[in-house]
Amino acid sequence: MRQISHQDNTPLLEVRDLHTQFATQDGIVRAVDGVSFTLQRGEIFGLVGESGSGKSQTGYSIMGLIDPPGRIASGSIKLNGQELVNLPHAGWRSIRGRRIAMIFQDPMMTLNPVLRIGTQMTEAILAHRKVSKEQALQEAHDALVKVGIPSPGQRLKCYPHELSGGMRQRVVIAISLLNKPDLFIADEPTTALDVTIQSQILFEMQKLVRETGTSLIWITHDLAVVAALADRIGVMKKGRLVEVGLTDDVIERPQHPYTQALMRAIPGNSPRGSKLLTLSNHQDAELPAASL
Numbered sequence: 001m002r003q004i005s006h007q008d009n010t011p012l013l014e015v016r017d018l019h020t021q022f023a024t025q026d027g028i029v030r031a032v033d034g035v036s037f038t039l040q041r042g043e044i045f046g047l048v049g050e051s052g053s054g055k056s057q058t059g060y061s062i063m064g065l066i067d068p069p070g071r072i073a074s075g076s077i078k079l080n081g082q083e084l085v086n087l088p089h090a091g092w093r094s095i096r097g098r099r100i101a102m103i104f105q106d107p108m109m110t111l112n113p114v115l116r117i118g119t120q121m122t123e124a125i126l127a128h129r130k131v132s133k134e135q136a137l138q139e140a141h142d143a144l145v146k147v148g149i150p151s152p153g154q155r156l157k158c159y160p161h162e163l164s165g166g167m168r169q170r171v172v173i174a175i176s177l178l179n180k181p182d183l184f185i186a187d188e189p190t191t192a193l194d195v196t197i198q199s200q201i202l203f204e205m206q207k208l209v210r211e212t213g214t215s216l217i218w219i220t221h222d223l224a225v226v227a228a229l230a231d232r233i234g235v236m237k238k239g240r241l242v243e244v245g246l247t248d249d250v251i252e253r254p255q256h257p258y259t260q261a262l263m264r265a266i267p268g269n270s271p272r273g274s275k276l277l278t279l280s281n282h283q284d285a286e287l288p289a290a291s292l
């Protein structure tokens with residue numbers, strides 16, 4: 001397990017007793033029901049649980065993306081000590097995309113189909129920072145290099161539909177890197193990709209987080225994925241965090257019966273061994289462009 005160096009002891013993110021609810025015809029749905037956890041700078045936190053357990057709504061709550069009929073009923077979300085719950089609309093402009101970036105399962109939720117990649121990337125920079133267009137284009141180019149996209153100059157001229165699914169997701173990750181956020185929230189970003197691409201992106205994301213000191217919340221239903229990636233794991237069930245601990249502890253000594261059941265559901269029942277092997281195989285490998 002990597003040692004995390006802290007600039008100070010204030011957590012980057014502090015979620016306290018968060019309750020996010022939806023008003024439906026059948027009554028109140030408690031999507032997030034009293035969730036508390038903290039995240040240190042540079043830490044990777046894996047949020048795992050079955051479908052409907054409240055993982056995405058936890059991520060959306062942190063991003064300020066809960067809209068009616070949903071609302072944050074109570075609780076606190078602090079980023080660098082700043083309260084985000086009930087933050088006015090204007091306040092979110094400087095946080096979303098700038099200090100917190102979200103990567104969704106479907107890259108087309110982030111990409112605009114009618115704009116070239118280069119235009120979208122430079123616009124993302126210019127929305128937050130006063131730099132020249134040339135400088136923005138150079139930064140966009142560098143970000144594509146960082147996420148392992150071959151021929152970045154050509155890709156900048158492409159429309160999203162001209163790229164493969166794996167490549168599109170890399171572009172989204174590159175966009176999220178542009179403004180050097182403090183926190184990435186990745187919601188099942190590799191689920192739709194084939195296993196090889198998935199493990200390449202996992203490894204590269206881990207590497208980027210280590211290099212930049214950014215924190216990462218990785219949301220997935222797949223315990224094996226977070227076992228390979230995360231420093232700590234939180235397990236959600238029915239809107240609650242039923243177990244939080246260091247990855248090794250959760251994997252080797254799951255305390256909650258639900259976590260034990262998730263472990264038993266993994267084929268071969270050895271998430272760390274299998275996935276880490278897959279990831280480490282990519283560590284020194286040049287990524288073949290054809291596989292992206």
Ligand SMILES: Nc1ncnc2c1ncn2[C@@H]1O[C@H](COP(=O)(O)OP(=O)(O)OP(=O)(O)O)[C@@H](O)[C@H]1O
Pocket residue numbers: 022023024029030031032049050051052053054055056057058069070221
């Ligand atoms: N707009 C909505 N109206 C009513 N209920 C909602 C709405 N959006 C989410 N929910 C409910 O909130 C709960 C948590 O959903 P959430 O999407 O966070 O689960 P999840 O763990 O991320 O699942 P998945 O892995 O399938 O995305 C679910 O019961 C869901 O039905």
